[in-house]
Amino acid sequence: MxxxxxxxxxxxxxxxxxxxxxxxxxxxxxxxxxxxxxxxxxxxxxxxxxxxxxxxxxxxxxxxxxxxxxxxxxxxIGYLPQNADIPRNFPFSVLDIVLLGLVRSKLSKEEKLEKAKKYLSYVGMEGFEDYPYSRLSGGQQQRVSIARVLVAEPExxxxxxxxxxxxVVAQESFYDFLKKLRDKNGITIxxxxxxxxxxxxxxxxxxxxxxxxxxxxxxxxxxxxxxxxxxxxTDVELIIHSPECVACEHFHVEFRKEDG
Ligand SMILES: Nc1ncnc2c1ncn2[C@@H]1O[C@H](COP(=O)(O)OP(=O)(O)OP(=O)(O)O)[C@@H](O)[C@H]1O
Ligand SMILES: [Mg+2]
The missing domain is CATH 3.40.50.300 (P-loop containing nucleotide triphosphate hydrolases)
Incomplete structure (x- = not known):
């Protein structure tokens, strides 16, 4: 431990x-x-x-x-706050946003660029480097924000x-991504x-x-x-499909809010 x-x-x-x-x-x-x-x-x-x-x-x-x-x-320590800390209409490119995560870094400009691109591809946003951040969808902006947190390589x-x-589909791959990040970079999440x-x-x-x-x-x-x-x-009803298999991939849980 x-x-x-x-x-x-x-x-x-x-x-x-x-x-x-x-x-x-x-x-x-x-x-x-x-x-x-x-x-x-x-x-x-x-x-x-x-x-x-x-x-x-x-x-x-x-x-x-x-x-x-x-x-x-x-x-x-990296932190992604609950409410986007970058205004949605921020007039900068995707790459600029990721580079914000390196403002305190002592790396050279080239090294910073290389790292920023690497983390953009980590979050599946390669090719968007020069794209205006404000024109991305909410989910894409979220990915870029995550790249900005990760680029500083926090513990x-x-x-x-x-x-x-x-x-929903991207969510599963997002969690897979977090797991890989933990395994590869030894990060705590x-x-x-x-x-x-x-x-x-x-x-x-x-x-x-x-x-x-x-x-x-x-x-x-x-x-x-x-x-x-x-x-x-007590007003939530828990529906567990295959409860004996909680940790396996067939496990599924949902909540149903009762009326009233
Ligand atoms: N700065 C603050 N001033 C006054 N009350 C606050 C402040 N910050 C949090 N609270 C209160 O503390 C409680 C917990 O808030 P918190 O934001 O930690 O909840 P949360 O679990 O993150 O909720 P959510 O799932 O909605 O994000 C709430 O009742 C909130 O109103
Ligand atoms: Mg909260």
């Missing part, structure tokens, strides 16, 4: 309201962890606390062996709902997602967050009625 992120008894209050409470979790290097839970459950808050953007009210966070603020300065990346805007059925097939650990961390472990044991009810409430 080689921890890269540790949260101990972490509580965060915003304007006097408890948003996340008594969170204990350890993420090891090269793990892929999905944070799931309902809207307002505190997923983005948890990520921002790991990045030092929000101060814990109680407890502590250690990342890359130090405090979040010091760790962020090393450039070894850990936080992706807040990265598959938003990416179509923490992502927020609402596609719990899909995520369950791809990740090493699921963190089920709704103020409290109701579940943290292998996806295999996550899909249980009492856990899902704690997370999403």
């Amino acid at each position: 080689n921890p890269i992120l540790k949260m101990e008894n972490l509580t965060v209050c915003i304007n006097g309201r408890i948003i996340i409470e008594n969170i204990n979790l350890v993420i090891n290097r090269k793990e892929i962890v999905a944070i799931v839970g309902p809207n307002g459950g505190g997923k983005t808050t948890l990520i921002k606390t790991a990045l030092g953007l929000i101060e814990p009210t109680e407890g502590k966070v250690e990342i890359l062996g130090t405090t979040p603020k010091k760790a962020v300065k090393t450039g070894k 850990i990346i936080f992706l807040d709902e990265p598959s938003t805007g990416i179509d 923490v992502m927020v997602s609402h596609d719990i059925g899909v995520v369950g097939k791809f990740v090493d650990k699921v963190a089920g967050l709704n103020r409290f961390l109701h579940y943290y472990g292998h996806p295999r044991d996550f899909f249980q009625k009492h856990i899902l009810e704690k997370l999403y409430g």
Whole structure:
């Protein structure tokens, strides 16, 4: 075990309201962890606390062996925020956007260009280098944003709902891509997602967050009625196809919100 992120008894209050409470979790290097839970459950808050953007009210966070603020300065942490941080009509080329990820790098101009092109092809956007970013579709812009995060070659990346805007077919290949990235570059990936059925097939650990961390472990044991009810409430009906085969590719889960 080689921890890269540790949260101990972490509580965060915003304007006097408890948003996340008594969170204990350890993420090891090269793990892929999905944070799931309902809207307002505190997923983005948890990520921002790991990045030092929000101060814990109680407890502590250690990342890359130090405090979040010091760790962020090393450039070894990548972050893709939930809401696009680049305006959609940004008047630059795709390549320019990826190069933004290297502003703090000491590489030569040629090396930066080479790296930016490499990561664009990683995300399936080769050939779009000179294309105006503003003319890409939402999903394509999302891929370019991911290339911008990856190009700095961070050791850990936080992706807040990265598959938003990416179509269902592309989503599966997106998760495959994340796995390859982990295997090839040894990167640790923490992502927020609402596609719990899909995520369950791809990740090493699921963190089920709704103020409290109701579940943290292998996806295999996550899909249980009492856990899902704690997370999403009792008005959801869980449909599990082949529950004995949770981790295999035939596994499928969907939610049905009951009327009223
Ligand atoms: N800066 C802030 N000021 C006031 N309240 C906040 C702030 N940031 C978050 N909150 C509140 O904290 C709660 C958790 O928000 P958070 O964004 O962490 O949820 P989330 O799980 O990421 O939700 P979603 O799935 O909708 O992205 C919400 O009730 C939100 O209103
Ligand atoms: Mg969020």
